[in-house]
Amino acid sequence: MGIFIFDPLTGEPTILATDRAKRHDQTGAVSSITGGQKPACFFCKGSEHLTPQALYQDEDNWNVRAFPNKFPLMPDHEVIVHSPDHTKDMEDFNHEQNVRIIRAYLNRVSFFGSQDKEVIIFNNKGGKAGASIVHPHSQVVAAKGFPGILEKEKGSALHYHNEKNSCYWCDEWREAVASKDRVIHESSHFVVFSPKACRWSYEVVLVPKNHKPNFGFIDEMEINDLAKVLPGALKAYKDSFDNPDRNYWIHTMRYEPYHWHIGFIPHLKVFGALELGAGIWVSDKATPEDSGKKLSAAFPVI
Template identity: 25%
Template sequence: MSQIRKDILTGQWVIFAANRHKKPYAFKHMHTVLDNMESDCPFCPGNETETPKTKFCTKKDGKWCIRVFDNMYPAIDIDKYEKDEDSFYISKSGKGVHELIVDTPDHKIQTSQLSTDEFADVVKVMKERLINARDTEGVEYVQIFKNNGPMAGASISHSHWQVMGIPFVPEEQEKYNESFSKYKRENNHCLMCDIIKHEREKKIRIVDETEKFIAFSPYASRVSFEIWVVPKKHISSLAELKEEDMLDFAEIFLKMLNKVDKLRAGVCYNIGFEDETSKSEKGVHHWYVKIMPRISAMAGFEYSTYGYINPVLPEVATKRLREL
């Protein structure tokens, strides 16, 4: 069955084309993990001098477990950006934050293999780094994300997360803001709270639930096997996630990553934490986490239109994910 569905948060159309599923995949070698050795890995213990200095770390038995430092090759400058002098085009001044969080000292372990306790500690560090980045002068939005595997854009195989504080609100997040505010204005409810309610009534896209979190395939999933992990209680930011709820989040989140790992050997994926922005109406955004497997690559149609073609309907994806 093919369908065209609208993403309720962004207004973007997604084409579901089940027949594309059967397309031969000729680029198997793209899944090869570009593994570097522990001896020349800048993120391994003992090689700390190969990265900028430690800004924060957690320790056990005198050794670090989670380590935070500035990105050696920041995508966003921590120094001030000057406004360009071209008066025809638009530019802006500002500055940013670009940090890395190495979530394990073990070179061979990925986030999905961490214990619930270990990952809950990582979430605690992420929350602190988010608050720090958000409170940095000039930062308007903080994106926490992870590129897992070469097809997802990772250049170093040692597991790590990135925290980017940027001096503008991206278009995607502007759209979330509009959607959440408009829905609130018209219905006096939170859009995501109502999505959760609807999904719990429908029961066809929920992959799993815990007491405090729900994981489901979004109605207009842009990529195959996309999963959202959402707190049932309305919070607008990771900064509002209570420490006692972090274990619950860690449990369901790791469960989802383990399912994604089983989709295909060496599967790559991106993870994005969707936080409120400086322009969000206070308390209106509902914080959530997106897991986006890279089963198929973004190609000409996607790059030209920012519309998406997804060969797997979310209901089909949910069935498969529940079984894994």
């Protein structure tokens, strides 16, 4: 189990979790450290006995399955296997399967919300993005609160609200739509756009038009729409960059002032010294406007 340690000068949080060096490694993300062999996949159907007992699955003969992470970073750390298929992911699934995944996300966010905990759902695809298991899956961590970006966003959102009597993200998506160039896709319930201060080239944010702090508050129409728009954003990456390693994460909070959203980054480069040594991100492949144009052209018809 990991513990948080903090840099005394910068406050930067780190999870110290050396137990995880024992975990299986199918992508090579950690094999250079452990020298690990590539074992059979225990996320595939038929390997359920190799995982902890399910905490959520859509039906007995499951299409989506969630269970505790065998190598947890913190007491509440779960895995959501996207489907029984070892290679296919959201970009490839039919709509029904993507709805099942969104419902699994919703179930876990609601469950931890009922325990007065905040939740981060995240997805790592590929070794460069930090995935150690090839089989497409998301992860869920929950705690009373999270240091780092979520805490900063919450603090800044409160400040913004006090200054402008408005929500930062409500203003952001409207500004992106007005800018036109940064918009990648606009649906009835969501806007996918290139943020004006994108940290790495082709960073993307997906913001719901309806102001809700908590992902757990999404309604049926939003579930249906998100199950098209989220895979659409992933497909735009896949087709633009030859199936890149990538991450996405759901930022959600139980209480105002906040506005849940999803962030995405494709791994077209690795961290350099400015990112690591100075905390300064370098976006050197595209402006936010160029990124918006390229990804909107690649966004599938949904």
